[in-house]
Amino acid sequence: MKARNEDTKRFELLIMPHLNAAHNLARWLLRDAAVTQDVVQESSLRAFAAIGQFVGDNARAWFLTIVSNQCYTWLKQPGRHYVDIDDEAVMHEQDRLALSHAETPEKLAAKMQDAAAMHHALEALPVAFREVIILKELEELSYKEIAAVMGVPIGTVMSRLARGREMLKKELLKNDQ
Amino acid sequence: MTSELNCNDCADWLHPYLDNELETEMAARVSMHIAKCADCKKRFAELQALRDGIRQHASYYSAPELLQQRIMSKLKQQKPAPQQWLVPAFSAAALAASVMLYLAVPSSQDLLMDEVVSSHVRSLMEQHLTDVASSDKHTVKPWFTGKIDFAPPVYDFAEQGYPLIGGRLDYIRHQNVAALSYHRNKHIINLFVIPNNAADSSIHSSSRRGFNIVSWQKNNMTFEAVSDLNKQELEAFAQMLISQH
Numbered sequence: 001m002k003a004r005n006e007d008t009k010r011f012e013l014l015i016m017p018h019l020n021a022a023h024n025l026a027r028w029l030l031r032d033a034a035v036t037q038d039v040v041q042e043s044s045l046r047a048f049a050a051i052g053q054f055v056g057d058n059a060r061a062w063f064l065t066i067v068s069n070q071c072y073t074w075l076k077q078p079g080r081h082y083v084d085i086d087d088e089a090v091m092h093e094q095d096r097l098a099l100s101h102a103e104t105p106e107k108l109a110a111k112m113q114d115a116a117a118m119h120h121a122l123e124a125l126p127v128a129f130r131e132v133i134i135l136k137e138l139e140e141l142s143y144k145e146i147a148a149v150m151g152v153p154i155g156t157v158m159s160r161l162a163r164g165r166e167m168l169k170k171e172l173l174k175n176d177q
Numbered sequence: 178m179t180s181e182l183n184c185n186d187c188a189d190w191l192h193p194y195l196d197n198e199l200e201t202e203m204a205a206r207v208s209m210h211i212a213k214c215a216d217c218k219k220r221f222a223e224l225q226a227l228r229d230g231i232r233q234h235a236s237y238y239s240a241p242e243l244l245q246q247r248i249m250s251k252l253k254q255q256k257p258a259p260q261q262w263l264v265p266a267f268s269a270a271a272l273a274a275s276v277m278l279y280l281a282v283p284s285s286q287d288l289l290m291d292e293v294v295s296s297h298v299r300s301l302m303e304q305h306l307t308d309v310a311s312s313d314k315h316t317v318k319p320w321f322t323g324k325i326d327f328a329p330p331v332y333d334f335a336e337q338g339y340p341l342i343g344g345r346l347d348y349i350r351h352q353n354v355a356a357l358s359y360h361r362n363k364h365i366i367n368l369f370v371i372p373n374n375a376a377d378s379s380i381h382s383s384s385r386r387g388f389n390i391v392s393w394q395k396n397n398m399t400f401e402a403v404s405d406l407n408k409q410e411l412e413a414f415a416q417m418l419i420s421q422h
Contacts (some may be wrong), residue, residue: 008252009326011252012249013352013353014225014351014352016245016248016249017351018351019245019248020237020239020240021304022236022240023239023240023241023244024237024239027238028238036238037241037244037247040244040248041247041251042250044248044251045248045251045252048252057285057289057350057351058285058350058351059351059352060351064393101387105219105223108223108340109226111229112226112227112229112230112234113233113234114234115233115234118230118234119234119235119236120233122231128409133231133322134235136196137228137231137232137235138231138232138235138237142198143193143196143198149210158192158193158198161192162189162191162192165192165224165227166222168227168231169227171233
């Protein structure tokens with residue numbers, strides 16, 4: 001029982017301070033408030049069960065790794081039409097040029113400052129690109145931490161961020177009402 | 178040996194450059210190129226604007242208040258059953274294998290140094306140097322009891338010219354730590370005490386952003402003394418402490 005109290009204490013000290021980060025990440029990945037709470041709760045219980053084995057010095061990245069895994073488990077359930085992304089498909093040079101020489105820099109600048117447009121554009125991104133952007137910009141994780149959370153090499157983090165940002169710009173220009 | 182970047186290569190490095198992930202030399206090459214090339218400069222400005230737009234306008238979904246209570250009450254009903262498969266893949270070796278050539282990947286020691294220096298600077302700027310202001314170790318030491326689960330050594334060295342100012346709780350590397358503040362002439366020393374299972378080690382000096390840092394390890398605690406004080410006097414301070422505890 002003593003070990004258990006010790007675990008509870010460590011959990012409160014190490015994991016609970018990152019509950020907001022966990023909730024924010026899950027909410028962006030799952031796009032549903034109720035499902036998010038369930039998944040965050042399940043992730044927390046798993047983190048608690050494994051806390052005796054946590055020896056690193058980055059509890060936030062460790063906890064977010066569990067949360068991310070749990071979100072994908074939920075997204076990949078049968079019937080949820082999860083589409084895996086293909087990292088090999090490099091962005092077309094054409095796309096990049098077309099975008100950087102877009103004739104609408106003013107329009108893009110305005111969209112970047114439009115909260116509703118930003119929200120819709122982010123939600124429209126494929127989940128892995130959304131995740132890398134949320135972890136970078138909202139949680140301010142380093143590439144190394146993002147690589148750990150998403151379980152991919154650092155090079156993949158870098159290319160997903162580059163692609164994700166280009167896709168986000170396109171989305172911003174797209175939903176034009 | 179810095180060669181000119183062309184626009185195509187530069188485009189690849191703009192993102193890690195924006196994210197402060199490039200090592201110094203590569204970052205210098207990118208910044209040199211941007212300074213000269215109007216197209217890349219525009220591209221970079223657009224990325225900065227996009228980042229600012231996301232940070233300002235994307236919703237941050239904080240956890241509802243009840244969620245934490247719900248989790249803590251669930252924990253109490255749970256049977257302790259730690260199992261191997263519950264642990265996520267988080268292998269340092271796998272990470273190391275994937276490190277990219279030009280990415281400056283800070284070690285955990287670097288991150289620790291960054292955090293203690295930031296915390297030192299913050300403590301001076303926010304005028305939040307102490308939670309318990311006292312030069313009496315019998316006041317400062319008990320103050321920590323119950324706030325942290327280890328006992329930092331607290332000594333006053335007024336006679337040697339390093340009076341104790343007080344102590345506060347701080348948060349370093351995702352855990353609560355003790356911070357003790359000392360005066361040395363007009364300088365402030367912050368001594369961070371972080372629980373850690375590493376083996377004892379003697380003092381090691383380094384500097385960061387113009388601050389000197391003296392680190393050592395003793396009795397399952399990592400000590401980080403940070404100050405704008407000169408290295409010799411900061412090391413002398415460290416030696417005094419080590420000889421006491």
